Amino acid sequence: MTTTTDPLLSLLAINDGYPTARWNFADAVGTPVASPGGIGNAVTVTYSFLTEVPSYYASLGLTIDNFTAFSETQQAVTREVLGKLSAVTNITFQEVSGVGTLTYGLNTQTDSGGYAYYPSFAYSYYPSTGLIASATPRNYSGDVWIALDNTGYYPGGNVYRTLIHETEHALGIKHPFSGAYTLEASLDNRAITVMSYTNPPNSYFQDVTSNGAGGYNFNYYNVTPESPMVYDIAALQYLYGANTSYHTGDDLYTFDTEHPFYQSIWDAGGNDTISLSNFSKGSIIDLRDGYYSKVTIESDPLPPGYTSSATPTYNGTNNLGIAYNAIIENAIGGSGNDTLMGNAVNNALTGGVGNDTLQGGLGNDALDGGDGSDIAVFSGSKSEYLVAYNGSGFTVSDSVLGNGDEGTDTLNGIEIFRFADGDFSSQDFVNHAPVGIPGPLLDGQEDSPYLLTTAALIAGITDADGDLMAVLNLTANHGTLSDNGNFTWTFTPDA
Incomplete structure (x- = not known):
């Protein structure tokens, strides 16, 4: 047994002794047994809701206790789950009557919420060439059974998660904790993959509602996924390809402040935004693919006097x-103290109200802190960037050293610049004009030429930023001015 962080090694049944556990194995005909083709190909998979136990169960010696057909509500929820799976991968699910490639039914189970069978093919090959000659799906493969006593046919409910879990089995996805490759313990939880049996850390929720009679109802439960999670999506897309037509427009992702959840986003294109503008508690939005955010939703507090x-x-x-x-x-962000992190493309990060921390990452990013005391974070030292003030905001470029990895960012409403070597006030980068104190230049006698020196010319001029000052140009009235070439000038008054 080998521990891994790789979603493909830890979740694909084809890497665990089930080489035919994918519905596009039929595309392997004509390819070598040692490296069967078709992985990543799109596929159409039929499904049906059983009205009776298929006859092949008896011939296989398999027993189904207390068979029950799915209700209309249960069927509708299953279609919704299949829609979420087809949204992320190139599987077209087609409902049929009778017995489909996937079938769904209810039965009595012991210590189980459901079970399913991997895709499985009987195949033959040519010994002389090692090429696959035929591939025929086994009749029980793809069957999904849900326990009669399992409850929660709604997003975030136990059956909803079970339907995702068991359908993924029926598509060729295994448990992360079993087989030749197992997922590292820190990743083996349902926030990472629905196929885990382990609740995520910090998943226990307290829900307090009025009972309508002056008292309260208390409900405690572990929040559970309502979509395929990041590792699930990676494994499914490896087997069947990614759905590149899903969410190709400019999408806005928002969330309910009262609805705890675990879910993942697959988006195939457009200029998209995650908005927590309706949230008042500080959250973390990380736009990097394969990473997770914290959309802060806390359990309901206990009413006064309750323990x-x-x-x-x-x-x-x-x-x-x-x-x-x-x-x-x-x-x-919302009105709390948020942390917003960009990715490798050009990002627009808007903090809103609160003391926010914004980090654009790679690309040419627009960082707007909004109200509050906001921080812009950069990965390098201050000397690696060129900071320019434009009168209302700043541009920050890392092209000073020629690498340009972080592009040129535009900053507004930022009070603190955080570099690897320390924090700096935005006022440190505002260049103030020097202030001159007019006064007479006394050198020589009336109507006689007199000498002007740089020291005399800049005497009395102050600069709040401590900038080095020099005389670049001189003009004169009522006389002529001669440049002596040594940073001095001679002024000859008119007669």
Whole structure:
């Protein structure tokens, strides 16, 4: 058993002794057994809701206890789950009557919320060439069974998560904790992959509602995923390709301040924005693909005079992931103290109200701190950047040393510049004009030439920034001015 952080090694059944566990294995015909082709190909998968136990179960010696067909509500929820899976990958799900490639039914189970069978093909090959000659799906592969006593047919409910989990099994995704490759323990939780059995840290939620009679109802539960998570999406897209037509417009992603969640974003194009403008608690938005954000949602407080032995832990940590290769361009904070982090493209980060921290990363970014005392973060030392003030805001470029990796950022509403070697006030980068104190230049006698020196010319002039001052040009009235070539000038008055 090998521990890994790789989603493909830890989640793909084809890497764990099930080489045919993908519905595009039929495309492997004509390719070598040692390296069957078709991985990444789009596929159409039929599905159906069983009205009876298929006859092949008896012939296989498999028993289904208390078979029950899905209700209309359960069917609708299943279609919704299939829609979320097809949104991220190139699988077209097609509903049929009878027995589909995937089938769904209910039965009685012991200590289980559901189970499913991997895709499985019987295949033959030519011994002389080692090429696959035929591939036929086995009849039970792709069957999904949900426990009759499992509840929660809604996003975030147990059955909803179970439907995602078991359908992923039926598409060729395994548990991260079993097999030849297992996921590193710190990643083996449901915020990373729905296939985990482990709740994420900080997932326990306290929900307090009025009972309508002057009292309260208290509900405690672990928040659970309502979509495929980042590692799930990576594994599914490896098997079947990415859905490049999903969310190709300019999308705005918003969230309910009262609804705890775990979910991931797959977005195939456009100029997109995550907005938490309706949130008052400080959050973290990280726009990098494969990374997670913290959309801060806290458990309900106990009413005055009430106590509880339960300790709610959910606070939104790692509740929003961005799938690998998904690009979100912009982030908007709320009225709390937010942290906004950009990615490799040109980002617009808007802090809003609060004392916010903004880091553009690579690209030419626009950072707007808004109200409050806001910080712009840069990865290098101050000397690696050129900072220019334009009268209302700043531009910061790392091209001073010629690498230009972080581009040129435009800053407004930023009070603190945070470099690797320290924090600097924005006022440190505002260049104030020198202030002169007029006075007579006394050198010589009336109507006689007299000498002007640089020291005399700049005497009495002050500069708040301590800039080096020099005389660049002189003009004279009522006389002529001669440049002596040694930073002195001779003024000859008119007669």
